[in-house]
Amino acid sequence: MLQESKIPERISRLEELANNLWWSWHTQARALFRTLDYPLWRLSGHNPVRQLHEISSDKLATAVADPAFIKLYDSVMSAFDADMSDRGSWFSGKYPNVLHGPVAYFSMEFAIHNSLPIYAGGLGVLAGDTCKEASDLGLPLVGVGFMYPQGYFHQHISAEGWQEEHYSQLDFDEAPINPVNPVHRSKWCGPLVQIRLGDRLSHIGVWQVRLGRVNLYLMCCDVEGNIPEDQQLCARLYTADPEQRIQQEIVLGIGGVRVLRALGIKPSVWHANEGHCAFMMLERVREEMERGASFAEALRNVQAATVFTTHTQVAAGHDIFPVSLVEKYFRTYWESTGINRETFLELGRQDGASDQAFNMTVLGLKMAGHRNAVSQIHGRITRKMWHGLWPEVKEDEVPISHITNGIHTPTWVAREMGGVYEKHLGHDVSKRYDDTTLQELVINIPDEELWAVHQVLKRKLIGAMVERARQCSTERECKARQVLAMGSLLDQDTLTIGFVRRFAAYKRPELVFHDTERLKRIVTDRWHPVQIIFAGKSHPADLPSKQLLHDVYTLATNREFQGRIAFVEDYDIHMAHYLVQGVDVWLNTPRRHYEACGTSGMKAAGNGVLHLSVRGGWWHEGYNGANGWVIQDEVEAHDPGEEDTSDAKTLYRLLEEEIVPLYYQRDRNGVPHGWVHMVKEAINSIVPRFCARRMLKEYIEQMYIPAARK
Numbered sequence: 001m002l003q004e005s006k007i008p009e010r011i012s013r014l015e016e017l018a019n020n021l022w023w024s025w026h027t028q029a030r031a032l033f034r035t036l037d038y039p040l041w042r043l044s045g046h047n048p049v050r051q052l053h054e055i056s057s058d059k060l061a062t063a064v065a066d067p068a069f070i071k072l073y074d075s076v077m078s079a080f081d082a083d084m085s086d087r088g089s090w091f092s093g094k095y096p097n098v099l100h101g102p103v104a105y106f107s108m109e110f111a112i113h114n115s116l117p118i119y120a121g122g123l124g125v126l127a128g129d130t131c132k133e134a135s136d137l138g139l140p141l142v143g144v145g146f147m148y149p150q151g152y153f154h155q156h157i158s159a160e161g162w163q164e165e166h167y168s169q170l171d172f173d174e175a176p177i178n179p180v181n182p183v184h185r186s187k188w189c190g191p192l193v194q195i196r197l198g199d200r201l202s203h204i205g206v207w208q209v210r211l212g213r214v215n216l217y218l219m220c221c222d223v224e225g226n227i228p229e230d231q232q233l234c235a236r237l238y239t240a241d242p243e244q245r246i247q248q249e250i251v252l253g254i255g256g257v258r259v260l261r262a263l264g265i266k267p268s269v270w271h272a273n274e275g276h277c278a279f280m281m282l283e284r285v286r287e288e289m290e291r292g293a294s295f296a297e298a299l300r301n302v303q304a305a306t307v308f309t310t311h312t313q314v315a316a317g318h319d320i321f322p323v324s325l326v327e328k329y330f331r332t333y334w335e336s337t338g339i340n341r342e343t344f345l346e347l348g349r350q351d352g353a354s355d356q357a358f359n360m361t362v363l364g365l366k367m368a369g370h371r372n373a374v375s376q377i378h379g380r381i382t383r384k385m386w387h388g389l390w391p392e393v394k395e396d397e398v399p400i401s402h403i404t405n406g407i408h409t410p411t412w413v414a415r416e417m418g419g420v421y422e423k424h425l426g427h428d429v430s431k432r433y434d435d436t437t438l439q440e441l442v443i444n445i446p447d448e449e450l451w452a453v454h455q456v457l458k459r460k461l462i463g464a465m466v467e468r469a470r471q472c473s474t475e476r477e478c479k480a481r482q483v484l485a486m487g488s489l490l491d492q493d494t495l496t497i498g499f500v501r502r503f504a505a506y507k508r509p510e511l512v513f514h515d516t517e518r519l520k521r522i523v524t525d526r527w528h529p530v531q532i533i534f535a536g537k538s539h540p541a542d543l544p545s546k547q548l549l550h551d552v553y554t555l556a557t558n559r560e561f562q563g564r565i566a567f568v569e570d571y572d573i574h575m576a577h578y579l580v581q582g583v584d585v586w587l588n589t590p591r592r593h594y595e596a597c598g599t600s601g602m603k604a605a606g607n608g609v610l611h612l613s614v615r616g617g618w619w620h621e622g623y624n625g626a627n628g629w630v631i632q633d634e635v636e637a638h639d640p641g642e643e644d645t646s647d648a649k650t651l652y653r654l655l656e657e658e659i660v661p662l663y664y665q666r667d668r669n670g671v672p673h674g675w676v677h678m679v680k681e682a683i684n685s686i687v688p689r690f691c692a693r694r695m696l697k698e699y700i701e702q703m704y705i706p707a708a709r710k
Helices: 014-018 021-025 027-036 038-043 048-054 057-064 067-084 090-094 122-137 242-262 279-290 295-304 323-337 341-346 360-367 376-385 415-425 436-443 447-475 480-485 516-523 543-556 573-582 600-606 640-664 673-686 692-709
Strands: 103-106 141-146 154-157 163-166 191-197 200-211 214-220 269-273 306-309 320-322 357-359 370-373 495-500 530-535 565-568 585-588 610-613 628-630
Touching: 014 021, 014 027, 014 048, 014 067, 021 027, 021 067, 021 200, 027 038, 027 048, 027 057, 027 067, 027 415, 038 048, 057 067, 090 122, 103 122, 103 242, 122 141, 122 200, 122 214, 122 269, 122 692, 141 242, 163 543, 191 242, 200 242, 214 242, 242 279, 242 320, 242 323, 269 279, 269 692, 279 295, 279 323, 279 360, 295 306, 295 360, 306 360, 306 692, 320 323, 323 341, 323 357, 357 360, 370 376, 370 692, 415 436, 415 447, 436 673, 447 480, 447 565, 447 573, 447 673, 480 543, 480 565, 495 573, 495 640, 516 530, 516 640, 530 543, 530 573, 543 565, 573 600, 585 600, 600 610, 600 673, 610 640, 610 673, 628 640, 640 673
Parallel strands: 103 141, 103 269, 141 214, 269 306, 306 370, 495 530, 495 585, 530 565, 585 610, 610 628
Antiparallel strands: 154 163, 191 200, 200 214, 320 357
């Protein structure tokens, strides 16, 4: 760890700030570290813990002697102290003394910042955004999850176009984390609690991550006393092996409850973010029964204080374990509590499904008293999907509500765009993104100013991609076709479309290539060209998805597209910021009724990027006819092939007849006023409704407070 004597006393709190990820969503705090040593800031991957670990004493001495730096330091620390205090927070002001303990938020992954790569995709991003917004609102909340030493994989694309996975070990000394129970090694955690995994006891260590006022407690099994198998149990996200997966979820659910108990934390509300966390409810039932309650009484008590959010309407997205595995790991559970085998298995049994399957989503739905889907249309589909669990009520009365997802706007809005918002909407706009009265002020932002900022962000995106292509060429000796595919020929002035998301068949990344000759004409038009940027990873065990990625990448290397199709490899949060801020159009083409919500388009809209999507997920609520485009409301065809053909034709028509002409219609100064007016409408209609501030307020009012009062 950083020695205390290294940092001068006058700026000694830099280490405290670096170890609280509050800085990651506050512009001035990032500017402080950027000003301290800009080259090192870049080399560290915008990781201030690593930056301070490597910075020279001369640089620190120079900073102390710089009045401008000291002024910025004092300003940032003053803002930090104000935010860390509960005085004046939205929650304490509106709901004093309502929660007798914090909300315990369980999630398999948390995406906070690139310096902490313990996430895979959208579920983690939502969890991270929720925690940041809880800090901003002053909601007492603790997060419970995993500290994956190897995280999710790094992606390389071979010269032949195949995804290759590479794992790297997280350097705990250079991460914004601290052990809850430190041992003799620097920044290492010792065992805090233990759980039973089948016929053996396994020890769990815990790391703490600070996010403003919110603490995350992330479990790790790589501790002394565990067998090698258990030490590797939590090494990576989303293992494909079902036995290792159920072991991970036992650690998350049962271990997570025991960690909070060991820390003396007494939650008033328990929130399970997807079915991975549902064993948390079983552990609390066991606790209730240990105190003398019957199973029925314990179940009612747990249900009353539990919120369960389901995020998927795709069958493959639900964790389902064979009963043989459940028996192996939970036989002692039902024997110790006196629950018979059939009663236990019924908790995870879906009506009409195999008696040999235990469904974690069903377990969550049955054991939580407050349940929600993540968009309006997802709520409707979810009530239909799980109607069999409540056959005595009508489908629209199934007790599953919806709260549409939202994004933590301060995290995702570019610094330059945020400056425009502060100038025209008010210096405190970051605390008022859910205020619909801001719409009148957005209209008055000069078109020229909004367009100029977007051009800056687009230039940064293309610069970042060209730099990656250059590194690939020089450091990895990539072939010419790989450098071409990485976007080395992208152009600042060309209409740029982004297709950025996890590669999966239902997301249809290949749809835009349905008629390659027509697409070639669109992208290579001499006067009005189009370029498309793809990014995303395939799950290592998803072979059809890998084939899709290979096919798209291969097309990106086709010289007939003139370098206007690009693929960004190793897509992560850092590159996500460039993409949602810098493209012109955000493309989303999932098969209908397969996407529960999605949030990437919300991030893009906050940066003035227009949405082009199938009308599903959040876009079903967000589209108003003037803030983007819809690829057909519905299609009559029930055959997937016919649906693809119909959607592709509509997509091409929209590009040829509406999107491309509007983008290139400029005044004498090169400003596309029609385009910018649509951008303003997108900001007005999307930002207030689809921000995490609105979302979390709905969770508080519709879920957390009713659960706490019960």
